[in-house]
Amino acid sequence: MAAVYPLIFAALLFSVGVYGLLSRRHAVLVLMSIELMLAAVTVNLVTFWAIAGDALLTGQVFALFVMAIGAAEIGVGLAIIMLIYRNRASVNIDDADLMKY
Amino acid sequence: MPVIPLTAQVQWSIPDIPWGAISPELVLFGTGILVLLLETAGPHRLRASALAFLAAAGGAAAGYGLTGEVTWPALLALAGLAQLALTATWRERPRVLSALLSALGIVATLGVVAWQWQTLAGGELLATQSGLADMVAVDGVALFTRVTVLLAALVSIPLGWSYLETRRIHRAEYYPLLLFAAVGMNLLASSQDLLMVFISLEVLSLALYILTGFAKRDLTSQEGALKYFLLGAFSSAILLYGIALSYGIAGTTNIPAVGAAVAAADTPAALAVIAMALLIVGFAFKTALVPFHMWTPDVYQGAPTPVTGFMAAATKAAAFAAFLRIFVGAMGASQWSWIPALWTLAAITMLVGAVLAVVQDDLKRMLGYSAVAHAGYAAIGLIAATREGVSGTLFYLLVYAVMSVGAFGVLSMLERRQRRAVSISDLAGFGKRFPVPAGMLSLFLLSLAGIPGTAGFMGKLAVFRAGVFAGQWVLVVIAVLSSMIAAFFYIRVIRAMFMDDEPDDLETFELEPTPGLSAGLAASAAIIVVLGVWPTVVIDLAEQAAAFAG
Numbered sequence: 001m002a003a004v005y006p007l008i009f010a011a012l013l014f015s016v017g018v019y020g021l022l023s024r025r026h027a028v029l030v031l032m033s034i035e036l037m038l039a040a041v042t043v044n045l046v047t048f049w050a051i052a053g054d055a056l057l058t059g060q061v062f063a064l065f066v067m068a069i070g071a072a073e074i075g076v077g078l079a080i081i082m083l084i085y086r087n088r089a090s091v092n093i094d095d096a097d098l099m100k101y
Numbered sequence: 102m103p104v105i106p107l108t109a110q111v112q113w114s115i116p117d118i119p120w121g122a123i124s125p126e127l128v129l130f131g132t133g134i135l136v137l138l139l140e141t142a143g144p145h146r147l148r149a150s151a152l153a154f155l156a157a158a159g160g161a162a163a164g165y166g167l168t169g170e171v172t173w174p175a176l177l178a179l180a181g182l183a184q185l186a187l188t189a190t191w192r193e194r195p196r197v198l199s200a201l202l203s204a205l206g207i208v209a210t211l212g213v214v215a216w217q218w219q220t221l222a223g224g225e226l227l228a229t230q231s232g233l234a235d236m237v238a239v240d241g242v243a244l245f246t247r248v249t250v251l252l253a254a255l256v257s258i259p260l261g262w263s264y265l266e267t268r269r270i271h272r273a274e275y276y277p278l279l280l281f282a283a284v285g286m287n288l289l290a291s292s293q294d295l296l297m298v299f300i301s302l303e304v305l306s307l308a309l310y311i312l313t314g315f316a317k318r319d320l321t322s323q324e325g326a327l328k329y330f331l332l333g334a335f336s337s338a339i340l341l342y343g344i345a346l347s348y349g350i351a352g353t354t355n356i357p358a359v360g361a362a363v364a365a366a367d368t369p370a371a372l373a374v375i376a377m378a379l380l381i382v383g384f385a386f387k388t389a390l391v392p393f394h395m396w397t398p399d400v401y402q403g404a405p406t407p408v409t410g411f412m413a414a415a416t417k418a419a420a421f422a423a424f425l426r427i428f429v430g431a432m433g434a435s436q437w438s439w440i441p442a443l444w445t446l447a448a449i450t451m452l453v454g455a456v457l458a459v460v461q462d463d464l465k466r467m468l469g470y471s472a473v474a475h476a477g478y479a480a481i482g483l484i485a486a487t488r489e490g491v492s493g494t495l496f497y498l499l500v501y502a503v504m505s506v507g508a509f510g511v512l513s514m515l516e517r518r519q520r521r522a523v524s525i526s527d528l529a530g531f532g533k534r535f536p537v538p539a540g541m542l543s544l545f546l547l548s549l550a551g552i553p554g555t556a557g558f559m560g561k562l563a564v565f566r567a568g569v570f571a572g573q574w575v576l577v578v579i580a581v582l583s584s585m586i587a588a589f590f591y592i593r594v595i596r597a598m599f600m601d602d603e604p605d606d607l608e609t610f611e612l613e614p615t616p617g618l619s620a621g622l623a624a625s626a627a628i629i630v631v632l633g634v635w636p637t638v639v640i641d642l643a644e645q646a647a648a649f650a651g
Contacts, residue, residue: 037338044345052352062296069303076307080314080326096324099399
């Protein structure tokens with residue numbers, strides 16, 4: 001079935017996102033990895049909508065919500081990263097180690 | 102409702118929206134917007150307010166010209182006029198007004214919840230219904246959780262007021278953000294659709310990320326905000342992937358329909374299990390179950406203390422309500438697959454949370470780890486997956502909300518006295534000099550430990566009883582063991598306050614409780630004592646409330 005390809009693509013995209021999140025040290029790159037994960041979800045939603053042929057367009061509407069809320073999330077996230085940068089002149093998340101254990 | 106003219110080609114009708122189903126959220130949200138508008142009033146903002154008013158008035162006039170009806174921009178213009186009048190008369194930013202208005206909004210929302218209780222549920226919580234095209238459920242679980250969340254938010258207003266004043270970070274955004282977070286939590290508790298779960302979760306998270314970093318010059322607060330944001334967004338993405346797979350299985354995002362589809366025989370088992378696992382991981386992050394708890398102590402320590410209290414209490418209540426609704430309410434038929442996973446998570450959560458709390462020296466961080474352990478206790482009712490279990494968890498979360506807001510409230514007083522973080526050794530001799538606040542802190546800690554005579558004991562009794570009846574006695578034994586470890590570090594704090602002598606070199610400032618703070622703490626303490634001695638009424642309510650809309 002052709003629908004398998006987008007699903008595999010989404011799974012790969014999600015995995016790339018998870019890998020980036022765990023391996024990157026730059027806060028903005030971590031943010032981008034999270035965006036990749038959200039993009040994978042969007043692909044999944046649209047694919048499942050196409051398979052199910054859902055008349056209510058749930059998958060497509062959900063995808064739009066994911067994009068809009070993802071953008072809002074990035075707005076807040078970048079604001080927090082700017083705040084950190086202003087005080088420490090670094091956005092390396094390994095430097096944020098005031099609190100441990 | 103305003104009539105919107107639509108072009109003829111599109112067959113599109115405006116759905117009949119039962120606004121009553123989301124009336125608490127609407128009241129809260131409206132109050133938040135009003136408070137936000139109020140913040141723009143101030144001596145130097147006359148020109149900006151005048152422009153805003155003109156824009157709103159223009160919108161109202163255009164609306165009247167187009168439809169011949171008075172439309173909602175008119176309301177906006179009215180608000181703008183009020184705001185303009187405020188700006189012209191107030192010499193200072195009206196913080197008192199913001200706080201009072203927010204408190205009033207929350208009280209009004211509690212009234213609306215009571216109205217829903219009476220009318221929509223027909224005076225009986227057993228009767229349940231969903232509204233808004235099955236997006237929102239008005240049932241016992243939703244209403245009970247709403248009360249928990251609103252109580253926590255109400256107490257957080259006076260606590261936040263005095264704390265933020267002392268730390269000189271009193272910007273009026275605190276109140277609207279608190280209200281918006283409460284909107285998200287209310288909505289999460291009543292989400293009947295996975296789409297609503299996602300949206301409300303993000304609404305509350307975005308507000309809480311900002312509140313965590315509210316002390317923006319404080320490095321720990323910033324760090325807490327960064328960690329909370331990164332891990333929160335990560336967990337949202339995981340949850341979302343689980344939601345997408347559930348949609349793939351069911352072809353709809355309606356929660357009961359997803360539950361039925363997961364249990365159906367022709368559903369590929371692997372897909373169902375992966376979807377469920379992702380949902381569990383997502384919710385475990387939000388409710389701070391080990392091993393997805395890493396953010397909790399850091400965020401709780403970094404956030405301004407009143408925010409921590411609110412976050413610990415209300416977020417947990419709302420996230421557990423959604424957890425209960427999805428797993429116990431909808432996926433009850435596939436218990437065999439999710440109970441073992443949650444059982445393991447809960448067991449290690451209780452043990453790890455209690456053990457790591459023992460080794461902490463910072464009081465706030467200790468309470469953060471204790472919050473992790475408490476998430477494990479609350480999960481016992483979820484794992485029991487029975488009616489008693491649901492009512493036990495609901496009652497436990499209410500009790501936990503009161504004691505956690507109270508404990509963090511006294512802690513915020515201590516921090517104001519020292520102007521820095523409080524470690525356990527700082528507390529030496531505190532009880533001898535200030536018996537009343539020390540006594541209150543002791544009461545909250547004893548209740549967290551679950552000593553008989555306090556509400557915490559009754560809450561634990563309710564969940565443990567449900568666990569034993571559901572045959573989960575091994576889990577209950579682990580919980581009792583964890584409670585014993587936990588009692589050790591709570592009582593260590595009390596011993597330091599009353600037994601040890603005050604250190605000579607401790608630099609302190611005046612301990613000056615504001616009336617609002619005293620009232621909030623006294624009310625929390627009273628609830629703890631009353632529920633500890635005479636919990637019947639509230640437990641009965643929780644038992645009635647343990648029903649999900651179908």
